[in-house]
Every structure is written in C-alpha cells, then in structure tokens.
Amino acid sequence: MAKEEEEQPLSPMARVFQSQGIDSCIVTIIGFKTKINADIIVEVLKHNVSKHPRFSSKLGDDGRNWIKTKVNIEDHVVVPNVNLEEIGEDGDGFVNDYVSRLTMIPLDRSKPLWDIHILNVKTSDAEAITVIRSHHSLGDGMSLMSLLVASTRKTSDPATTPTITALKRRGTTSSLGLKKKDWFMKLVFFICNTLRLIWNTVVDLLLILATMLFLKDTETPLHCHTEMDSGSNLRRFYHRTVSLDDIKLIKKAMNMTINDVLLGVTQAASSFPLYELPIW
Known part of the structure; x- marks a missing residue:
C-alpha cells in the first residue's frame, strides 16, 4: 500500500x-x-x-x-x-x-x-x-x-505568501435554480453532458486518425518547408521584444489569428539550423 x-x-x-x-x-x-x-x-x-x-x-x-x-x-x-x-x-x-x-x-x-x-x-x-x-x-x-x-516573498513582508488567483468554478445545477427534488432535470443534464463528452471524444479521435493518415498543416506564407532534420541542429536563442502593433499588422495582412502568427514565426525560426536562421 x-x-x-x-x-x-x-x-x-x-x-x-x-x-x-x-x-x-x-x-x-x-x-x-x-x-x-x-x-x-x-x-x-x-x-x-x-x-x-x-x-x-x-x-x-x-x-x-x-x-x-x-x-x-x-x-x-x-x-x-x-x-x-x-x-x-x-x-x-x-x-x-x-x-x-x-x-x-x-x-x-x-x-x-x-x-x-x-x-x-x-x-x-x-x-x-x-x-x-x-x-x-x-x-x-x-x-x-x-x-x-x-517560493516568492516580499522583502517588506516576508511572512506573506503570494498566491495565484483561483478560477471561479462553474455554476452547478443548484445555482441554476434546480431543486434537489427535481431529479428529472438533473437526469436530463447528466445524459446531455455524457452524450456531449462521448461525441467530443469520438470527434477528437477521428481528427487524430485523419491527421496521421492524410491531413496536413494549412499552407500559409509563414509555413516553412525543409527536408533537413532540424532536431539535431544547434540553435542559438535570442531575446527580442516584439511590438504587438507589428503582430497585429501581420495578422491583418495575412488574415490569421495572433496565435497562428506567433506560432508560425517561432516554428520558422526553429526549423532552420544556425547558419540558415531567417532574418525578420
């Protein structure tokens, strides 16, 4: 035990x-x-x-x-x-x-x-x-x-332990005005949630299978192709401060989300060896 x-x-x-x-x-x-x-x-x-x-x-x-x-x-x-x-x-x-x-x-x-x-x-x-x-x-x-x-303490008040703000939990059936005796509505909610969970699981599994068989990444101007094995190449890390205005400009010009822009730029830089790093 x-x-x-x-x-x-x-x-x-x-x-x-x-x-x-x-x-x-x-x-x-x-x-x-x-x-x-x-x-x-x-x-x-x-x-x-x-x-x-x-x-x-x-x-x-x-x-x-x-x-x-x-x-x-x-x-x-x-x-x-x-x-x-x-x-x-x-x-x-x-x-x-x-x-x-x-x-x-x-x-x-x-x-x-x-x-x-x-x-x-x-x-x-x-x-x-x-x-x-x-x-x-x-x-x-x-x-x-x-x-x-x-592991962080304020030097002005070492006894104070900072904490991360807890997320508010979603309302339960009782907060929606359902009485404990209303077992029928609770049963309906339970069945609906279970069916939604099963459906989402099946969809995710099908997407994973399709990705393994034939689905490919969406072609964008930031999508880089390389036949080189970049996993073993030495990379140099650089610290850069990026303006959000520039990111928004790229997002608007390419009709992409901000996450896609950041991911694309990062992937483009990390997909090349040291001597072929693109200059942005």
Missing part, C-alpha cells in the same frame, strides 16, 4: 513528452533588478518543493511511473563560475549562448526532472538572470508558476 502511494502512473500526455522523438522541456528565463543570493534560493526551495509532487518525484526505471523521492536541492541549483571580465558588456550574448548550450544537454533522469541556473551577469534588461529548466511531462505552465509564486 505504501508503495502504491509513493508511485503514480504517468498521464498519457506525460508519456508523449517523454518519448524519444519529442522529449520536450520548458525553459524559463527571469530577469532580476539585483544580484541573486543562491543560498536564499536554496533555502526557500527546501520548504516548497516537497509541496509539489511532480517536482519532488523522479521517473521510474520503466518510464511509466513517478516515484516520490527526497530532493537534494543543491543538486538542482547550479551557479556556474562566470568570469565577468571576459564577458564585458556582452551579457546578453553570454546568456543566449548559455541557454543554447543548455538546451542540448538532457536532464538527469536519476533525479526530479528540473534544475535552476543562476547567472549573476548584467544584461541590457536585468542585473542577474535565472534560467529554469523543467521537463514538460511535469505539467503545464501553471504548475511551474505555482512553484515560483510559492
């Missing part, structure tokens, strides 16, 4: 992200106005990581289960020895190169799949940089945000 509580199976999406062809990681870069004290980061994480099951569990040998483990925070917080004199004024270039090299190094699967890199390097936007790398199978962006927010 204790072993069952310590081990939990991976969700279907987590298994997809763990597959060899995908093996997707989330890389988050955060800038700070002051230099970072690594000891404080380690101390705060010791009190918060255990509250987040995925960040305190490692992958099983068979790759199918999460195994609860004791996290040694020092193994996950990396403070590289940086020669500031060699970097000079090119802090942005150093951070870009560091992140690019980091993406080529796989996470150690013998421990929880995340790490934090502290770079006390001055850039054009910050005095210090933190690079957080976590495997996508640990969860989505909200899981990472929860850990970050829980």
Whole structure:
C-alpha cells in the first residue's frame, strides 16, 4: 500500500513528452533588478518543493511511473563560475549562448526532472538572470508558476505568501435554480453532458486518425518547408521584444489569428539550423 502511494502512473500526455522523438522541456528565463543570493534560493526551495509532487518525484526505471523521492536541492541549483571580465558588456550574448548550450544537454533522469541556473551577469534588461529548466511531462505552465509564486516573498513582508488567483468554478445545477427534488432535470443534464463528452471524444479521435493518415498543416506564407532534420541542429536563442502593433499588422495582412502568427514565426525560426536562421 505504501508503495502504491509513493508511485503514480504517468498521464498519457506525460508519456508523449517523454518519448524519444519529442522529449520536450520548458525553459524559463527571469530577469532580476539585483544580484541573486543562491543560498536564499536554496533555502526557500527546501520548504516548497516537497509541496509539489511532480517536482519532488523522479521517473521510474520503466518510464511509466513517478516515484516520490527526497530532493537534494543543491543538486538542482547550479551557479556556474562566470568570469565577468571576459564577458564585458556582452551579457546578453553570454546568456543566449548559455541557454543554447543548455538546451542540448538532457536532464538527469536519476533525479526530479528540473534544475535552476543562476547567472549573476548584467544584461541590457536585468542585473542577474535565472534560467529554469523543467521537463514538460511535469505539467503545464501553471504548475511551474505555482512553484515560483510559492517560493516568492516580499522583502517588506516576508511572512506573506503570494498566491495565484483561483478560477471561479462553474455554476452547478443548484445555482441554476434546480431543486434537489427535481431529479428529472438533473437526469436530463447528466445524459446531455455524457452524450456531449462521448461525441467530443469520438470527434477528437477521428481528427487524430485523419491527421496521421492524410491531413496536413494549412499552407500559409509563414509555413516553412525543409527536408533537413532540424532536431539535431544547434540553435542559438535570442531575446527580442516584439511590438504587438507589428503582430497585429501581420495578422491583418495575412488574415490569421495572433496565435497562428506567433506560432508560425517561432516554428520558422526553429526549423532552420544556425547558419540558415531567417532574418525578420
């Protein structure tokens, strides 16, 4: 019984992200106005990581289960020895190169799949940089945000723990004015919701099957074709501030959604090796 509580199976999406062809990681870069004290980061994480099951569990040998483990925070917080004199004024270039090299190094699967890199390097936007790398199978962006927010304190009021605003739950049948005795209406709602769930599931499965067999991506001016295997090509990461007005201009000219524009530009840049990156 204790072993069952310590081990939990991976969700279907987590298994997809763990597959060899995908093996997707989330890389988050955060800038700070002051230099970072690594000891404080380690101390705060010791009190918060255990509250987040995925960040305190490692992958099983068979790759199918999460195994609860004791996290040694020092193994996950990396403070590289940086020669500031060699970097000079090119802090942005150093951070870009560091992140690019980091993406080529796989996470150690013998421990929880995340790490934090502290770079006390001055850039054009910050005095210090933190690079957080976590495997996508640990969860989505909200899981990472929860850990970050829980590990944050105000210097003016250290006892205050910030929280993420909870989403309001949808109204239940009782909030719609249905009485508990009105079992017939509740039965109708239950049947309708069940049928809608079955229908959506069937449609999704058919779309997945059709995509595997013959459906292709929509042809757009941002759709890039390449016969090269871009998965093994070294990429360099650049930090850019994008104007929303420019994005809206592209959206209007190409009759696309903003998400499609951003996805297209990102995919176009990541589909080429370093020496063929397009210039926008």
